[in-house]
Amino acid sequence: MDEKLTEASSKDNYRQEPRVGVYVCHCGGNISDIIDVKAVAAALAKYPGVTVAREYAFMCSSNGQDLIAEDIKNLGVNRTVVAACSPSLHELTFRNVLQRAGVNPYLHEHINIREQASWVHKADHDGATAKAIKLAQAGVEKVLRKDALNAIRVAAEPRVAVIGGGAAGMRAALSAAGKGLEAVILEKGPRLGGKLLELGKMYPSGEEGPAAAKKLEDLVLAEPKITVHTGAEIDFVSGFVGNFVINFKKPDGNMAQVKAGALIMATGYEHYKPYKGEFGYGEDANVVTLPEFIGLLKNAPAGRLEYGGREIKSLAMIHCVGSRQVEGVHKPQADGKVNDYCSRVCCTAALHTANQLKDKYPGVRVYDIYRDIRTYGMKHEEYYDKASRDNVLFIRHNEADQPAVTSDRSGHTVKVKDVLTWGEELELKADLLVLVTGLMPADISLIKSQLKLPSSADRFLQEVHPKLRPVELANSGIFVAGTAQYPMDVTEAMASAGTAAAKAGILLAEPDIPLEPFVAVVDEHKCTGCGLCPPECSYDGALTMGEKNGKKIAVVNPALCKGCGACVAVCPERAIDVAGWTLDQFDAMVDAIAKE
Amino acid sequence: MKVNPELIDEIKKYGAFDISACFNCGNCTAVCPLAKEDISFPRKLIRAGHIGLEEKLFSGAEPWHCYYCGECSATCPREAQPGEYMMALRRYQIAKYDITGLSKIFYQNGWLQTCLALGLLGAFYWLYSAYTGDFGALAGKIELAFPVYVTVALGGYLLNMYRHNIVKPLGGIKLSFKPAHIWETFLHGFTQKNFLGCEETDWWRWVSHLLVMTGYTLTLVISNLHLLEPLNKHYGFFSPASLLVWYAGLAIIVGGGSMSLRRMFKSAESSKFSHPSDWLFVVTMFLIGASMLATQYVNVTQGPESALLNGLYRFNIAVETVWILLIVPFTKWIHIFFRPLAVYFQHVKKEAEAGTAFSLSLGK
Numbered sequence: 001m002d003e004k005l006t007e008a009s010s011k012d013n014y015r016q017e018p019r020v021g022v023y024v025c026h027c028g029g030n031i032s033d034i035i036d037v038k039a040v041a042a043a044l045a046k047y048p049g050v051t052v053a054r055e056y057a058f059m060c061s062s063n064g065q066d067l068i069a070e071d072i073k074n075l076g077v078n079r080t081v082v083a084a085c086s087p088s089l090h091e092l093t094f095r096n097v098l099q100r101a102g103v104n105p106y107l108h109e110h111i112n113i114r115e116q117a118s119w120v121h122k123a124d125h126d127g128a129t130a131k132a133i134k135l136a137q138a139g140v141e142k143v144l145r146k147d148a149l150n151a152i153r154v155a156a157e158p159r160v161a162v163i164g165g166g167a168a169g170m171r172a173a174l175s176a177a178g179k180g181l182e183a184v185i186l187e188k189g190p191r192l193g194g195k196l197l198e199l200g201k202m203y204p205s206g207e208e209g210p211a212a213a214k215k216l217e218d219l220v221l222a223e224p225k226i227t228v229h230t231g232a233e234i235d236f237v238s239g240f241v242g243n244f245v246i247n248f249k250k251p252d253g254n255m256a257q258v259k260a261g262a263l264i265m266a267t268g269y270e271h272y273k274p275y276k277g278e279f280g281y282g283e284d285a286n287v288v289t290l291p292e293f294i295g296l297l298k299n300a301p302a303g304r305l306e307y308g309g310r311e312i313k314s315l316a317m318i319h320c321v322g323s324r325q326v327e328g329v330h331k332p333q334a335d336g337k338v339n340d341y342c343s344r345v346c347c348t349a350a351l352h353t354a355n356q357l358k359d360k361y362p363g364v365r366v367y368d369i370y371r372d373i374r375t376y377g378m379k380h381e382e383y384y385d386k387a388s389r390d391n392v393l394f395i396r397h398n399e400a401d402q403p404a405v406t407s408d409r410s411g412h413t414v415k416v417k418d419v420l421t422w423g424e425e426l427e428l429k430a431d432l433l434v435l436v437t438g439l440m441p442a443d444i445s446l447i448k449s450q451l452k453l454p455s456s457a458d459r460f461l462q463e464v465h466p467k468l469r470p471v472e473l474a475n476s477g478i479f480v481a482g483t484a485q486y487p488m489d490v491t492e493a494m495a496s497a498g499t500a501a502a503k504a505g506i507l508l509a510e511p512d513i514p515l516e517p518f519v520a521v522v523d524e525h526k527c528t529g530c531g532l533c534p535p536e537c538s539y540d541g542a543l544t545m546g547e548k549n550g551k552k553i554a555v556v557n558p559a560l561c562k563g564c565g566a567c568v569a570v571c572p573e574r575a576i577d578v579a580g581w582t583l584d585q586f587d588a589m590v591d592a593i594a595k596e
Numbered sequence: 597m598k599v600n601p602e603l604i605d606e607i608k609k610y611g612a613f614d615i616s617a618c619f620n621c622g623n624c625t626a627v628c629p630l631a632k633e634d635i636s637f638p639r640k641l642i643r644a645g646h647i648g649l650e651e652k653l654f655s656g657a658e659p660w661h662c663y664y665c666g667e668c669s670a671t672c673p674r675e676a677q678p679g680e681y682m683m684a685l686r687r688y689q690i691a692k693y694d695i696t697g698l699s700k701i702f703y704q705n706g707w708l709q710t711c712l713a714l715g716l717l718g719a720f721y722w723l724y725s726a727y728t729g730d731f732g733a734l735a736g737k738i739e740l741a742f743p744v745y746v747t748v749a750l751g752g753y754l755l756n757m758y759r760h761n762i763v764k765p766l767g768g769i770k771l772s773f774k775p776a777h778i779w780e781t782f783l784h785g786f787t788q789k790n791f792l793g794c795e796e797t798d799w800w801r802w803v804s805h806l807l808v809m810t811g812y813t814l815t816l817v818i819s820n821l822h823l824l825e826p827l828n829k830h831y832g833f834f835s836p837a838s839l840l841v842w843y844a845g846l847a848i849i850v851g852g853g854s855m856s857l858r859r860m861f862k863s864a865e866s867s868k869f870s871h872p873s874d875w876l877f878v879v880t881m882f883l884i885g886a887s888m889l890a891t892q893y894v895n896v897t898q899g900p901e902s903a904l905l906n907g908l909y910r911f912n913i914a915v916e917t918v919w920i921l922l923i924v925p926f927t928k929w930i931h932i933f934f935r936p937l938a939v940y941f942q943h944v945k946k947e948a949e950a951g952t953a954f955s956l957s958l959g960k
Contacts, residue, residue, distance in 0.1 A: 365601060384619070391616050393601050393646060420620045421597075421643050428599040 666865020
């Protein structure tokens with residue numbers, strides 16, 4: 001929310017006699033083709049408390065906005081109702097109009113007669129018009145009862161805490177520092193770098209993982225605004241936007257504390273670990289995971305590929321191990337669910353590895369057993385192209401027809417029904433099996449439960465909206481960077497970390513953070529201190545029982561309250577209201593709609 | 597089925613395709629106007645090549661249903677040259693069915709066959725020129741020996757093709773005697789009827805082929821029946837034998853000439869890649885037509901006593917000898933039989949599936 005908007009209204013509009021302006025929008029025909037907008041404006045003009053009612057083609061256009069501003073100036077309008085599209089689209093537009101004209105922006109009511117009337121009653125023009133009139137009248141009743149509100153401001157620690165010191169964590173800290181913010185990295189491992197340290201040559205640049213880690217680490221350590229705590233074991237995280245507190249144990253056993261205005265979760269991933277016996281893993285020595293194979297390839301001398309003292313002349317890669325699992329086909333994970341998501345990066349990583357293998361050992365026969373090849377990135381298709389031209393043999397199976405592996409001294413025999421060979425069962429021999437394992441989120445259950453962080457069905461941290469708010473968690477002030485959110489490659493993790501840092505930078509740009517004023521407000525006189533409401537509250541610490549003037553009452557922490565109204569619903573005394581959405585306002589709206 | 601990815605390296609020796617680029621999209625089969633549900637190519641055969649299903653590759657008649665219109669190669673998003681792959685498969689099958697094993701050697705070492713052909717041509721011409729007896733009578737004997745040799749040389753191919761296409765997969769001798777099937781087999785053999793099914797029919801290619809085919813068949817009849825005795829008789833310009841020669845010779849020269857030009861200028865998908873054996877085939881046929889035509893022309897204009905005629909006739913017989921010994925049994929000549937037989941076998945397979953084929957079980 002825009003803090004300028006809340007610098008607001010020194011004018012005490014609500015003490016003045018209410019003069020309501022009603023504006024009915026045509027929405028370029030979206031509304032006016034169905035609803036008789038002139039009739040709506042005419043009906044509202046006669047409604048008690050309404051000073052002026054108008055209709056216009058596009059209220060959101062600058063001409064439409066000027067109409068309102070002039071009425072405020074010339075007719076003394078001090079509250080507005082706009083009957084138009086969805087409030088999520090343009091409520092803020094009209095609040096800004098009031099703001100600029102010197103009226104408290106919260107003395108505005110946005111009525112949706114597009115989605116709620118014209119679009120859904122296309123066959124009934126008269127009915128839609130009557131409904132629009134009722135809705136607009138209810139809007140007038142509500143706006144008449146509105147109070148001028150001001151944004152809540154919370155003083156913020158001018159510091160970002162980044163949990164996790166891998167690629168995303170280091171990038172986020174560097175970006176935040178670049179914006180002039182202090183950043184603290186808390187890394188549980190003994191050094192910075194995370195999973196980068198395990199990687200071999202990375203696509204698309206061909207740079208070695210550890211070298212990239214070193215570059216980032218050097219930058220981080222040279223940056224005076226960044227403090228690094230490695231070997232940090234997080235013990236307790238609490239607080240709210242602007243005021244988070246992280247208690248952690250240092251490698252020497254002493255406890256320490258970091259205070260931060262924003263948190264960036266860069267907690268990363270773990271490789272899927274095949275269970276014992278999955279395609280022979282853990283039972284047969286010549287079954288390895290792709291990360292293990294990358295490690296092997298990194299150190300293997302040129303000329304002859306060996307593993308466990310034996311020459312490897314052929315190897316089979318099996319994709320989607322631990323990813324895109326199917327209930328009834330795959331063994332569920334510890335929480336009883338299968339990993340039904342695609343781990344995204346493994347196809348490209350596998351082909352990239354196969355190509356390196358073919359470059360180094362052209363004679364090694366490579367089979368690639370897959371369900372779908374998803375080399376989704378920019379130019380990543382070229383890895384498939386190269387592999388196929390290097391005679392990597394691709395074999396494709398259905399989800400239900402998993403490859404069957406039998407192993408003996410002479411190697412592995414893989415039997416797989418190949419979709420491309422009209423469903424025939426193919427049999428091939430391989431000296432080494434490489435399981436292309438997927439990614440799972442790192443175990444951060446402690447932090448998740450302490451901060452009540454939202455997870456997706458796939459157990460990764462979940463953003464508010466994948467397109468509109470891609471790095472923000474529902475908890476204000478907490479952002480996600482990198483693979484803590486979903487499987488991504490280093491390039492994507494870096495981009496996401498930069499975004500998270502930018503978002504944190506915007507949040508902490510000023511010493512205090514403006515929050516929406518729509519929070520619960522307790523009427524001290526009516527509250528009996530019965531204690532029914534705190535158990536209903538979904539946000540830790542937002543609503544607690546306290547004392548005022550020797551009386552036990554419910555106390556709201558406006559920084560934590562989300563204005564959901566759960567407490568309002570249980571209060572037997574009508575002692576709690578959500579500002580801007582009070583029970584009296586709703587009563588009046590219902591009366592207006594129900595009136596004959 | 598056991599995977600044998602090494603097989604493709606062998607097939608690659610038979611043609612200039614790049615099926616390792618193939619990602620199995622199936623566009624080739626989708627655009628192919630000749631592929632049908634029960635005769636599906638090229639994708640399935642490419643896949644069989646990828647994984648090395650040898651049996652599928654030489655026991656299927658699909659390659660002979662393809663007329664290389666080139667739609668698939670033009671459409672292939674990976675430029676894998678599926679049309680050329682089909683061509684390679686035809687060569688591969690010929691090599692596989694050849695009981696002598698010479699086709700394989702010649703296909704994989706194209707220039708060997710060419711050098712051998714040139715050498716033999718020179719040797720036979722020298723030999724025939726050195727013959728002091730009645731060459732007309734000798735030529736008669738040579739020409740009458742041709743059909744016997746050809747039958748023996750080609751019998752092996754046909755038996756092998758029948759064995760791999762019908763006997764092995766269907767478990768016995770199966771035949772169809774339905775007149776419609778036999779008629780269609782001959783019709784396809786003579787007219788390349790299926791080729792007209794190609795979407796944008798390359799009429800000139802079809803006409804060229806028809807000219808070459810009819811001209812060549814006539815030549816076959818003329819020589820095998822020893823209809824010409826240019827050293828003993830003086831033919832008139834419009835005598836029946838001359839008319840046959842004019843047509844046969846000109847048809848081969850015009851048709852074969854146009855085919856050679858297309859190969860030279862690579863004007864169509866089908867003529868982009870030329871195997872040495874393709875050139876050998878076309879050039880030798882061209883020489884047969886030209887030398888026969890010239891012999892007859894000299895006979896008509898100068899009479900049988902002409903010294904030029906003597907030389908030309910010996911050259912003509914020498915070319916025919918090389919053709920019969922070296923080209924007919926070991927190059928794509930055999931496609932004359934394979935293409936119509938592929939049509940026939942398809943009928944037999946359907947009849948066998950329906951249980952209405954003439955059947956003779958082997959073993960069990």
